[in-house]
Each structure stands twice: as structure tokens, then as C-alpha cells.
Amino acid sequence: MPQHAIAVEGLSFEYPGVRALDEVGFTVGRGSVTALVGPNGAGKTTLLRCLAGLDRPLLGAIQVAGVDVLDEPRLVHRRIGFLSDVFGLYDALTVRQCLAHAAAANGVAPEKLEQTVARTAARLAIDQKLEARAGELSRGQRQRVAIGQALAHEPEVLLLDEPASGLDPEARHSLAVLFRRLQSEGVTLLVSSHILAELDAYSTHMLVMRAGRVIENRSLHQAAEERRRLRIELAAADPRLRAALQAMPGLALIESDERCAVVELRGGSAEQARLLAALVAAGLPVSRFGEEREDLHSSYMRTVAEAR
Amino acid sequence: MNPEFRRNLWLELSVHRVVAMPAMLLLVLALVYAASEDRAGNVALAAAVIAGALLGIWGSRNAVECVAEEVRARTWDGQRMSAIGPWAMTWGKLLGATAFAWYGALMALVVVLVVAPPDWSRSPLRVTALLAASGVLLQAVACLGGLAVARKGYARRGASGGWALILILFVFGPGMLGFFSETARPVDWWGGRYAFDDFLLGSVSVFAAWAVFGVYRSMAVELQVRTLPWAFAAFILFLTAYFAGFWVHGGAAALGARNAILIWGLLMAASLTYLQLFGESTGVVVFRRVQVRLQRGEWRRALEEMPCWPVGVVLAGLFAGLGALLLDVPQRADSPLHDLAGAPLALFLLLARDAAIFLVFAFARQPRRVEAATLFYLVMLYGIVPGLLVASDLRGLAQLVLPPVLATPGKAAAIAAVHAAIACALAAWRWRASRTFERNTEA
Numbered sequence: 034m035p036q037h038a039i040a041v042e043g044l045s046f047e048y049p050g051v052r053a054l055d056e057v058g059f060t061v062g063r064g065s066v067t068a069l070v071g072p073n074g075a076g077k078t079t080l081l082r083c084l085a086g087l088d089r090p091l092l093g094a095i096q097v098a099g100v101d102v103l104d105e106p107r108l109v110h111r112r113i114g115f116l117s118d119v120f121g122l123y124d125a126l127t128v129r130q131c132l133a134h135a136a137a138a139n140g141v142a143p144e145k146l147e148q149t150v151a152r153t154a155a156r157l158a159i160d161q162k163l164e165a166r167a168g169e170l171s172r173g174q175r176q177r178v179a180i181g182q183a184l185a186h187e188p189e190v191l192l193l194d195e196p197a198s199g200l201d202p203e204a205r206h207s208l209a210v211l212f213r214r215l216q217s218e219g220v221t222l223l224v225s226s227h228i229l230a231e232l233d234a235y236s237t238h239m240l241v242m243r244a245g246r247v248i249e250n251r252s253l254h255q256a257a258e259e260r261r262r263l264r265i266e267l268a269a270a271d272p273r274l275r276a277a278l279q280a281m282p283g284l285a286l287i288e289s290d291e292r293c294a295v296v297e298l299r300g301g302s303a304e305q306a307r308l309l310a311a312l313v314a315a316g317l318p319v320s321r322f323g324e325e326r327e328d329l330h331s332s333y334m335r336t337v338a339e340a341r
Numbered sequence: 342m343n344p345e346f347r348r349n350l351w352l353e354l355s356v357h358r359v360v361a362m363p364a365m366l367l368l369v370l371a372l373v374y375a376a377s378e379d380r381a382g383n384v385a386l387a388a389a390v391i392a393g394a395l396l397g398i399w400g401s402r403n404a405v406e407c408v409a410e411e412v413r414a415r416t417w418d419g420q421r422m423s424a425i426g427p428w429a430m431t432w433g434k435l436l437g438a439t440a441f442a443w444y445g446a447l448m449a450l451v452v453v454l455v456v457a458p459p460d461w462s463r464s465p466l467r468v469t470a471l472l473a474a475s476g477v478l479l480q481a482v483a484c485l486g487g488l489a490v491a492r493k494g495y496a497r498r499g500a501s502g503g504w505a506l507i508l509i510l511f512v513f514g515p516g517m518l519g520f521f522s523e524t525a526r527p528v529d530w531w532g533g534r535y536a537f538d539d540f541l542l543g544s545v546s547v548f549a550a551w552a553v554f555g556v557y558r559s560m561a562v563e564l565q566v567r568t569l570p571w572a573f574a575a576f577i578l579f580l581t582a583y584f585a586g587f588w589v590h591g592g593a594a595a596l597g598a599r600n601a602i603l604i605w606g607l608l609m610a611a612s613l614t615y616l617q618l619f620g621e622s623t624g625v626v627v628f629r630r631v632q633v634r635l636q637r638g639e640w641r642r643a644l645e646e647m648p649c650w651p652v653g654v655v656l657a658g659l660f661a662g663l664g665a666l667l668l669d670v671p672q673r674a675d676s677p678l679h680d681l682a683g684a685p686l687a688l689f690l691l692l693a694r695d696a697a698i699f700l701v702f703a704f705a706r707q708p709r710r711v712e713a714a715t716l717f718y719l720v721m722l723y724g725i726v727p728g729l730l731v732a733s734d735l736r737g738l739a740q741l742v743l744p745p746v747l748a749t750p751g752k753a754a755a756i757a758a759v760h761a762a763i764a765c766a767l768a769a770w771r772w773r774a775s776r777t778f779e780r781n782t783e784a
Contacts, residue, residue: 049625049775050706086565087418089646091630106565110422121415123348130351137344138423182419 038063038190038221039084044093046079053079054090055245061223061238066216068232069225070333071242077225078118080242081192085115098189111140114183118194122178124168128159131167132181139186149185157181158207173204191215193224197231209234233329241336249336253329261298261305265312266321277315281308295325343429349437354444362445366391370452385457389468392449396476400442405483407438412491427561435556439480446476467538474545481552488559489620531586551576573617573649577656580609600669606660607685611692614653618696619712621648624703625775654696661689683750690757695719697764704771
């Protein structure tokens with residue numbers, strides 16, 4: 034079994050007069066949830082459509098779920114699910130019919146259709162709406178049916194383009210819960226969204242695109258292991274705080290005054306313990322010492338700033 | 342069951358519709374029965390007309406919409422990503438989207454078979470077979486038109502392929518009317534003589550098979566199945582053989598098999614090239630992919646990525662070249678056909694020019710309404726400008742705009758060559774200009 038759920042190399046895509054993807058290369062590990070982020074026009078939707086085998090690139094190689102997308106687009110379709118940012122439903126069909134059609138069209142055996150529909154509806158919490166026509170559903174319910182259609186055939190990889198756009202906070206929360214559950218079941222997710230706070234709730238990796246290029250692809254947890262952001266507070270103001278921190282190796286001072294400082298420490302828990310011990314040994318009245326987790330938004334903004 | 346066929350049945354055959362159709366048929370036929378003298382004959386005729394209308398109008402309308410509607414509803418990408426193969430998608434859509442029309446038409450055709458009197462002017466069996474074959478033909482052509490419209494992106498703007506229907510009715514309408522006329526004459530074809538009814542039924546059936554095959558090939562392209570353009574070349578050769586057959590007999594128009602094949606080959610290759618040019622995805626993106634494949638020596642992949650219409654241009658060039666060498670024209674200098682050997686070359690060069698004009702617009706940095714812009718200039722070049730010049734007594738100038746292919750074929754070929762060279766140079770310039778890129782402007 035290939036190590037990566039998605040492996041892209043030298044991918045280029047052109048529209049008339051526009052190079053939308055410029056020698057893009059990256060890998061996505063199995064069972065990860067990767068947040069695909071970037072400004073408008075970065076090439077996110079084009080990338081997802083190429084990965085889904087819907088658009089043919091000019092150059093490059095794409096492997097999804099172990100299948101060469103350019104050589105075997107039909108085969109890869111059976112192994113992935115794709116939710117477009119501008120999805121549609123068969124409004125005249127009931128939710129049950131929509132899910133049954135999606136499952137059957139994606140190769141689910143006829144004898145398993147009923148069971149598949151029931152399971153998918155329960156997963157998406159739309160089992161109470163099975164007999165309702167798709168055209169009568171709310172925006173959030175339609176989104177769930179569309180995700181259900183993409184999931185019905187139990188794909189190994191799920192590609193989602195702006196899945197939470199237009200959803201209310203409650204619906205977004207249940208979407209995050211669903212994605213975490215899918216990840217725990219071994220499904221690989223690549224999710225494009227502008228709502229970074231929402232992606233933060235379930236992403237394990239971040240893939241940043243800008244002007245048709247990948248400028249960062251890293252694990253969010255790995256980053257936390259290698260580089261920790263710590264917040265230090267003293268019980269009383271002490272002018273020695275800044276100097277003491279500046280003198281310590283492997284430490285970057287982000288902001289500080291006489292009572293409070295935010296630093297970035299290179300290393301793990303051992304380095305963190307040594308820093309605390311050094312501050313206490315220096316006679317500083319440390320009242321709070323803890324990790325300040327960098328959220329996806331900060332991480333993205335820092336990546337973009339570094340790329341400039 | 343084919344999932345696409347089943348989805349269409351869910352949409353098309355509601356309980357109400359299933360009950361309403363036979364009731365409506367019964368009422369209409371009862372009215373005809375009550376109101377006419379030749380009751381059996383008229384009921385059979387009314388049933389045939391109803392079947393024809395259901396299949397030809399309602400069925401074709403649904404067939405033309407079956408893909409366009411999905412594009413508009415944004416469900417087509419989901420279908421393209423499904424595991425349904427091109428053949429299953431073809432028959433699932435063709436029979437599924439038209440299921441209600443066929444449901445009513447089949448009942449009407451059974452009425453024709455059962456009710457038609459023994460002395461009816463046409464064999465009931467032939468009538469039903471012809472109506473059924475015509476239905477398949479019209480619906481498949483309508484579906485092809487709908488696919489072309491969807492591929493060109495017009496479906497999102499609410500257009501459908503109604504023009505394809507008009508075209509096919511225009512082409513086959515006279516023949517169909519002839520079937521019901523008492524004076525339909527036997528058909529001479531490739532030296533044989535055939536009863537008109539048999540020939541028409543055979544022709545419609547064969548064309549229906551080609552049309553369904555065309556839908557299958559088009560669907561294969563949509564569903565990312567890699568195909569080589571041999572089917573398009575085969576269809577041109579089939580049409581050449583079919584139409585040339587009408588010229589190969591002992592009548593006054595007989596030109597001999599070689600001439601017939603060369604002339605019809607050129608005409609069919611040119612006609613289908615125009616159709617494909619306006620119906621296929623053609624532009625910088627497509628040709629750039631072909632160019633990259635060629636540069637990398639991936640010949641098969643280049644052929645798979647290439648649109649079909651260049652195959653038509655190549656075949657037209659082949660027929661034109663062979664025509665220039667082998668066309669058997671009268672040798673007498675006073676014959677109007679004396680210099681006809683230059684005509685195929687001139688026609689081919691005009692075709693090349695028109696294709697290049699299309700590319701000039703297709704290679705624009707932001708191509709918009711490529712087909713409409715091309716049509717506008719073709720109408721100008723073939724009609725309005727030469728018409729104006731002739732009306733102004735500037736015949737010499739008019740011939741420079743519209744080369745006189747039949748009057749002076751040699752001169753026409755020279756003028757058409759200049760036209761083609763200018764259009765090709767413009768297309769090449771547009772191609773080079775399209776190769777400068779902006780970044781970060783994707784919508």
C-alpha cells in the first residue's frame with residue numbers, strides 16, 4: 034500500500050493567459066485531515082478538480098489512493114469522494130433516492146444499497162429527512178446530503194471544496210465532528226476553506242497555496258513539537274525579564290514587557306522544563322508558564338509573511 | 342438496474358403520468374374514431390402521428406435537455422465522477438430521459454399495428470419500425486447537440502441544442518414525408534434499385550445506430566475515457582460512401598464511382614469539420630496540452646487529447662489533393678467544367694481559412710463567444726461583403742473576397758490560398774500572444 038494518500042509532482046495547469054498551477058508538488062499522508070488554504074485565485078479549486086480527475090492538467094503526475102489519476106481517472110473516481118464548492122442536488126428526488134443513486138452510481142452493489150443509504154443518512158444526521166425532496170431542504174441539510182453523496186461509497190480519500198460555506202455555527206460544528214469521526218475511521222480528507230477557525234477544529238496538516246504554488250505543507254502537530262510558543266507571566270513586574278530571556282539559547286522573543294512575555298522555544302518538553310528552571314533560578318517570580326497554541330490562522334499568517 | 346436509467350424513471354414515470362398517458366391516448370383516438378368515416382385507417386394514422394410527435398418532439402426535447410439540465414443544476418460533475426461507464430450512461434440517459442415519451446409512443450404504435458386495415462397505404466409494420474428508428478435517431482442527435490452545448494458552456498446560460506433538432510428535421514424531413522406520399526419512387530444506389538420504403542427504413546436505422554454510437558463517443562470524452570479520433574474519420578468515410586452511392590448509377594447525373602467518392606468525400610469531410618469545429622472544445626488550453634504531449638513524444642496521448650475536427654481537415658485535404666489529381670473532368674476547353682480540377686483545392690483552402698478564423702478567436706486571451714464571432718465573419722465573407730461589391734458593380738473585387746470556385750477554380754484556389762495564409766498567420770500570432778502568462782488571477 035502506498036505511503037501517501039495523495040502524491041502530486043510537477044503539476045501545472047493553464048487557463049488562457051493564466052498559469053493557475055505552477056509545478057505544484059506535495060504529499061498528503063493517509064488518515065490525515067489537510068487544510069488547503071490560500072487567498073482567492075491561489076489555485077485551490079483547480080488543484081482539487083485535477084486531483085478529482087475532473088480537469089486534465091498540462092503537466093505533472095498525480096496519485097490518489099494509489100491510482101494514477103491521469104492514466105486511470107475512472108478508477109480513481111471509485112476511490113475518492115468530491116464535494117465541489119458549487120454542488121447541486123436532484124431537487125425532484127427524495128433524500129433517500131439521492132443517496133441511493135449516488136451509491137449505485139459509484140459501484141455499491143444493489144443488495145447493499147438500502148443499508149448504505151441508512152448508514153450514510155445516520156452518519157450525516159439526515160435520517161429524519163429521507164423522504165423529503167432535496168429541493169425542500171435548508172442550506173445546511175442540502176450540504177449534508179451532498180457530503181453524504183460523496184461519502185456513500187466509502188471512499189478512501191475525500192476532497193472538499195468550501196464544505197462549510199453558508200452553514201450556520203451549529204451546522205459547522207457538526208461538520209467538524211463528522212470530519213473528526215471520518216478521520217478516526219481512516220479516511221483521508223483534503224479540505225479547502227476560507228474559514229480558518231473552522232479548519233482549526235479538525236485539521237492535522239496545513240497546505241498553503243499562493244499564486245499557483247505550494248508555499249508550505251506541514252503537520253500542525255509536528256510544528257508544535259519543534260517550535261513551541263510559550264507565555265510567561267510574573268507575579269510582579271521585574272525589569273530583568275527581557276534581558277534574561279534574550280540571554281537564553283534556542284529562544285526567540287516575540288513580545289515582552291516587565292511583567293509578561295511571549296517567546297518561541299525550539300525544542301520539546303525537556304527544553305521547556307529547562308527554561309522554567311532557569312527563570313526560577315534567576316529569581317524571577319514566575320506566576321504563569323504555559324504553552325500558547327498557535328492556531329491555524331496565526332500559522333497561516335506567519336507562513337504567508339515568511340513567503341513574502 | 343442501470344443507476345442512471347433508474348434515476349430517470351424516478352423522475353419521468355410518476356403514478357399520475359403512468360395513468361394519464363393511456364387515458365389521454367384513449368380519449369384522442371376515441372374522438373378520431375367517432376368523427377371519421379374510414380375509422381380504422383384514421384385511428385391508425387392518428388396513432389402514428391401521436392407516436393411521431395411523442396418521439397420526435399417530446400422525446401427529442403428531453404434528450405437535448407438531459408445533459409444541459411444537469412449542467413445547469415450543477416450535478417454533471419457528480420455524474421462525470423461516477424463509476425457509470427459511457428455505454429451505461431448513454432443508454433441510461435437516452436432511454437431514461439425519454440421514458441415517458443416512449444411509454445406513450447409504444448402504446449400508440451401498438452394501436453397502429455392492431456387497428457390498421459389490411460388495405461392501408463403503407464405496411465403497418467414498416468410504419469412502426471420507421472417511427473421507432475426515427476425516434477432513436479432524432480433523440481440521439483438531440484442528445485449529441487445537448488452534449489455539445491454543455492461542453493461549450495452554453496448550458497449554464499440556459500441554451501440547449503434545439504438547433505440540432507432543426508437541422509436533423511431539415512435533413513430528414515423530406516424523406517419522411519416522401520414515405521407517406523403515394524409517389525415515392527424507387528431509389529438507385531450503388532447500381533442497385535431499392536424500394537423507397539425499404540431504403541428509407543434501412544437508412545434511418547443505420548443513421549440511428551451511428552447517432553447512438555456518436556452519443557457513446559461523446560459521453561466517453563465527458564467521462565474521461567481516453568479515445569482516439571478514428572470514429573470521426575470512419576463516420577466521414579461512411580457518409581462519403583452513402584451519398585456517393587446516389588451518383589453511381591446510369592442516370593444523367595452519373596459521374597462514375599471515383600468522381601462521386603472524391604467529391605462527396607471532400608463535401609462530407611468539410612461539412613463535418615465545420616460541425617465539429619463549432620461543437621468541440623477547442624482553444625489554447627486544448628492545443629497547449631497537445632503541444633506538450635507532442636514535445637514529449639507521447640503521440641498516442643496527443644491524439645487522444647486532440648479535438649476531432651483536425652482529422653476532418655486532414656481528410657478534406659486528402660480528398661482535395663486526390664481530387665486535383667484524379668477528378669475525371671471534361672477535356673473540352675469550352676466546357677464549363679473544364680477547369681474543375683482546381684475546385685477541390687479551392688474548397689479545401691477555404692475550409693482551412695475558416696478553421697484558422699475560428700482559431701483566431703479561440704486563441705484569444707479571454708475567449709468569449711468564439712462561435713458567434715466566427716459565424717459573423719463567415720457570413721460577411723461568404724455573403725454580405727461580396728453581395729455588396731457585386732451590387733456596386735465591383736465584380737473583380739467581389740471575386741477577391743469570395744473566390745469563384747466553380748467558374749474559375751484555378752484562380753479561386755490561388756485567392757483561397759492567400760486567404761488561408763493570412764488567416765493562419767493571424768492564428769499563429771494569436772497563439773504566440775496567448776503564451777504569455779499572468780499569475781494569481783484565477784476566479
